[in-house]
Amino acid sequence: MSQASRIARRTFLAGSAVAAAASGLPRTVDAQTGAALPARPTELGAPLRPYGTPSPFERDVVRVAADGPPTAISSWDFTPLQHLEGIVTPSGLVFERNHGGVPQIDPARHRLLVHGLVDNPRVFTLDDLRRLPSVSVMRFLECSGNSLSEWKKPTGATVQITHGLVSCCEWTGVRVSAVLAELGLKPGAKWVLAEGADAALMDRSVPLEKMMDDALLVWSQNGEALRPEQGYPLRLLLPGFEGNMNVKWLRRLKVASEPFYTREETAKYTDLLGNGEARMFTFAMEAKSVITRPSGGMHLGRRGSYEISGLAWSGRGKIVRVEVSSDAGASWNAASLQEPVLTKCLTRFRYPWTWNGGEAVLQSRCVDETGYVQPTLADLVRVRGLNSFYHLNAIQSWHVASGGEVTNIHA
């Protein structure tokens, strides 16, 4: 140790004092600043754990169901976007939606049947799939019902409830195109039924074109095996397509010449328009963004500099621009986009903002690489009417009161 640094360290230690505080740890006083700091622990800390979990101080950072404490048949819960950073959603907090509860599947006994209009129908084990060339991608997943509470009036108190049915992970698996190429497609093949091994046998029809483009059979999420709620041990990943088509606990692919018109694409997951007609097979999730901080339920403290931070995504490709407004859309400024910006992936945007202590309305608006601009709610309602639930991708508004309280409004 150099003489200079020895003295520097001694000065720090000599200037410290330990006092018994009324609560919590004793504190140390720094000589240079006079600041009181928490003292070092005097006991050895906690030992190793085979599998890490969050700090007990993070106990409120959890998924929540839409209507209070979940029951045995609750079937959706929301990611706490207001507490998250970056673009990776930690696997424990990825939103959940199921149609028959979460099955417990032994991967050694799981099978995937691929049949229908193929030359060589085949049953795959997971080991069979893992011998094929694999690929990893960062992609978002969004339930088409995300934001469904927001059509008629601002309802969700937090961004967790208004937008928490979207998450983003690194997924690893094999291309569906590689599997189908190995089996050989028969003439007339145009659609593929995907069926889950849950109690509901959740199934959807997927255009063969999507299957041959970027569809994957995935077994891994953020490096480790899929979580049970996300389809362990195998799910279909259809990047950019509405969540429930990414069939979990995948047990069957059936190739056919026509769609299967299953319950979840006829009675459900269609959009009744104002004129009485229904949109069906609305697969791609259109470009959408939301400010996650500040957002509903937060309280700003003293006036001054804040960072506005949020997420943008598009089921049709990359996000190319996000703009932020603090005056309900009267003026817009470009936010910075965190690199890398990836296709069909959450993109984190940030904008430095100075709060003057007065009222403000915060909004974000994104543009994707197809040129599609995220619409206002009024523009969306003009086209879609107010009969439908799904595919609300409108601009979200957060009102900042002069007292600093942030609330959900329609602006």
Place this chain on the structure above:
Amino acid sequence: MSQASRIARRTFLAGSAVAAAASGLPRTVDAQTGAALPARPTELGAPLRPYGTPSPFERDVVRVAADGPPTAISSWDFTPLQHLEGIVTPSGLVFERNHGGVPQIDPARHRLLVHGLVDNPRVFTLDDLRRLPSVSVMRFLECSGNSLSEWKKPTGATVQITHGLVSCCEWTGVRVSAVLAELGLKPGAKWVLAEGADAALMDRSVPLEKMMDDALLVWSQNGEALRPEQGYPLRLLLPGFEGNMNVKWLRRLKVASEPFYTREETAKYTDLLGNGEARMFTFAMEAKSVITRPSGGMHLGRRGSYEISGLAWSGRGKIVRVEVSSDAGASWNAASLQEPVLTKCLTRFRYPWTWNGGEAVLQSRCVDETGYVQPTLADLVRVRGLNSFYHLNAIQSWHVASGGEVTNIHA
């Protein structure tokens, strides 16, 4: 439902039969293939959970200590790289290394003192830091002791033990340069002491140049708060520098004109060379790669196509090339690199391989953007000798026996 698809579905159902199996679920027989498949569950599955955890079938995918079951004072455990995919290490499996156990810190009471050669020394709360402009990066962290068991003979039975002191996460925080710029640096400032709030007050000297380049104060790991073992609620991130310099539970930065010559940079974390001199302040982790599958402890099944998959990284920038050999380095072939390839980040490589059923020795070798080529162990020992523990980044060899057993060898 179309007539064709109705018939198709009826055929599937009519051809099915449920039989009571000796163990496990009853099975369904597919008419087209005659294949027996697990039947659907007949009961509602598990309900929602506020925070997801891995399937019970993944109970063996955990961190393990080097020498059997950890005790209260065990201080390092390893990431199970052989079970992981992609480049994100799930937070629960990020390797651990501590010097005084894991402290439990209330983030509301935590403080960071920044003092020494600054114009305006200051104590920061976490809320103070969160008002500054933030940034998210995917970066690896590697203990400089990673692979220390492998200098003299092949010791680790699995890649978890030979290479499991490396992990990779998306980290979010603020630039140290922004904090120091706000406080103002005094003339002569060249080094910064970083000190943790653990029982050991773990501290290291960091060149100011690194602090002003890409150093971050991070509070988030893979989207959520840091895990306790990774420094909750605040750690220093020095991309590419040896793990223990990325001080966890960070409570103090002291700016000075000289290094502090702390215990962990004099008595420990130095490299005694063959000539009796010691290398000190060996900060950057040099380029390194390893095949994670197949790897030690695995058994190949039938001959034929396999995917060789592994990880490469460099503390000096991006990986530009990875080559794979199956004949102990006699010949090399380029592996494919999974995009995006990021700086100072794990890079996943893959190579399709056909196993002919005979003996093979699998190796990988990487090159980073500085042109540095990962050395053989013989080359590394020639320079460093066999007195030191740290910074072993040599090529790893896995022997495949004709029976399919994979073991760790020096080749």
